[in-house]
Amino acid sequence: MSLVAMEQRNKIHPHKFTLWVGIGSILMMFAGLTSAYIVKRSQVGWESFNLPVVFWYSTGVILLSSLSIWMAQKAFKARLMLRYRTLMAVTFFLGVLFIVLQVIGFVQMFDLGHSLKSNVSYSFLWIIVGLHAAHVLGGIIVLLVMMLKAFGNKVRNYSIVPVELTSTYWHFVDALWIYLFLFLLMIK
Amino acid sequence: MSTAITLQESQAHAGAHAAHAHHHEPFITKYIFSQDHKMISKQFVITGIIWAIIGGFFSVVFRLQLGFPESTFPWLEDIFGHWAAGGKLHPEFYYALVTMHGTVLVFFVLTAGLSGTFANFLIPLxxxxxxxxxxxxxxLSYWFFFLASVIMLSSLFVQTGPASGGWTVYPPLSALGEASEGSKTGMDLWLISMATFIISSLLGGLNYITTILNMRTKGMSMTRMPLTIWGLFFTAVLGVLAFPVLFSGVILLIFDRNLGTSFFLSDIVVAGKILPNEGGSAILFQHLFWFLGHPEVYIILLPAMGIASEIISVNSRKPIFGYMAMVGSLFAICILAFLVWAHHMFVTGMNPFAGAVFVLLTLLIAVPSSIKVFNWLTTLWRGNIRFTPAMLFAIGFVSLFISGGLTGIYLGNSSLDIHLHDTYFNIAHFHLVMGVASFFGMFAGLYHWFPKMFGRYMNNTLAYVHFWITLVGAYLIFWPMHYEGLAGMPRRYYDFANWESFKMFGGLNEFISVVAIIVFITQLLFVVNFFYSMFKGRKVTSTNPWGATTLEWTTPINPGHGNWEGEIPEVHRWPYDYSKDGRDYIPQTEAVGENESVH
Incomplete structure (x- = not known):
């Protein structure tokens, strides 16, 4: 892969570009789901719902994690490696916390009788929020790998690209959640 | 990283590569888990060929039923067991064969087999x-495709048979296990296989787009790219934007099948039993499906268009006519592809106003399509044509595209479509315009680039026989279907013998089936030619056997991983300088002369 990067002349790194196209593709999947949601909402049998309060907290948490990964990236650029790895760890734990809060939200909904099967509106809610969580989990795995690398002593590779890729993806799942959260709040 | 260092490193690397080529590479990394785009392309084409044989064979089997509904074929029982007890195809299995034929040909052969092969092979070169x-x-893209293939193939061997709800897998048939035999395990495997296939396609598409936009050599501006690359580029864009929407539909369907949700189900009674599902809409699935489904048509067609453009120009020894118009029309088709999906759904009871909008947008596609056709014809006009097998298939592509495209104007009109929907008219239309036409594009590409892929030529005599029987056969199979369709003969029916109105087509159906069998056997001729030539074909002795201008012919006859032994050549001109200034052709790598006019 290094052979590929070397042929570059002042262009965006191909892996970053690939990530952006991939993000476009993931967005299309959620666009498909939210469009289906809108179509379905105007038909009979739709039940409107209230989002669990805990989703507000998870929104705060994921916003904070975006801030911490941004600071981590700045620290990496300044070669403050100790600070970088602490901030990566913070981001990782905030990510895990986000997932935990989402799960709590689901448990609360389930306890109120709003299961996956109870109504099409809840089915959509479960699947949209669940699929987003799956994408966050993917990010958490990447964060874990990056964090282990940062804590490992052997690695002497100071390429910024993996850090930027991770951080771009993480900001994306954050922004995606904000979009979905606002969407579900306003159109229910 | 400064440019100077970059270049230095790249040269060092290229040198290392050239040296590396002589080293013995382990079998597993060279042929199996290879990261060389050329080897991956070969993996795609060989898997595609295997699938084409399977999918084609299925069509022969169900054509036997359609052509000879009264006869029995004991050998069918040897192959399909209880699905063809007594040599007579079981109706359930007939539907499974139709479904698998569609799925395999549309996705595994004409999407993965076509894009996977040529995007991988041609983009870097x-x-x-x-x-x-x-x-x-x-x-990974290839191995996800392989995994999808294995899952789909395994569905042929489960007790209840493969999916049988049609390649479009509309619910409720696809969403309820109790609906039919093929709605059981076979359908689950279909959905899992398709989800895996979509991942493969996305990984491929991401790579193609990034490579084209970011990795071009010095001087290779976008407007100097061969039209093959433009075709593959728009194909990848369509795939990356449309496949995720099908993915969301597939996920919702999996939930409906296995976890009791009701996205697509409502008020259903199966065998006297009322199902609890409420509030779903089967039409919603059709929207999600066709939002991919229509762009999918162009995912299949655009690579063939690019290949045909390139081959027609090379073998007419003339520049392609209207290069920018060709690119512009590809772009227009790409945009319109996303705006016409509901023309597959005119009979779902949609608002007539929405129908009218979709009619208008659909008919607009005729404009870029015609531009392309006229440009191909004007490129051929007064050209110094070399009728190589590749050229014949490229011209055949244009012919089929015109014949099949014209009936698109009928079907795009909702008023006519309501009569023709799901009849053999529709079957004839899409088989000609995207099925057989894209196959012709694929054959053209394989005959043309075979020398680059394997360093050997394919046998020309076999290729000419292959071409003529296939071209004539394609018309003989699909032309009569237009008449059957106009008379209202519906698709996907197992037996027409009980309908007074369709009895008159018995002889015609028999004729179509006989031709289909002949054409299928002819394709095996191609397969033999392909694999025989790979090992025993005449060796290529010059690096540029077709006298083409493009970069792939500047590599060694059998390029190693890394493609060029020295530096990557710089590009100075567009790829269609044929018969210019008294010269037969001028390679893209040649600097523009002082008094030369630049395209």
């Missing part, structure tokens, strides 16, 4: 890159 942006993702 024609834009001047050593490999794809991410060779690793590229390798």
């Amino acid at each position: 024609q834009i001047g890159a050593r490999d794809m942006a991410s060779p690793m993702l590229n390798m």
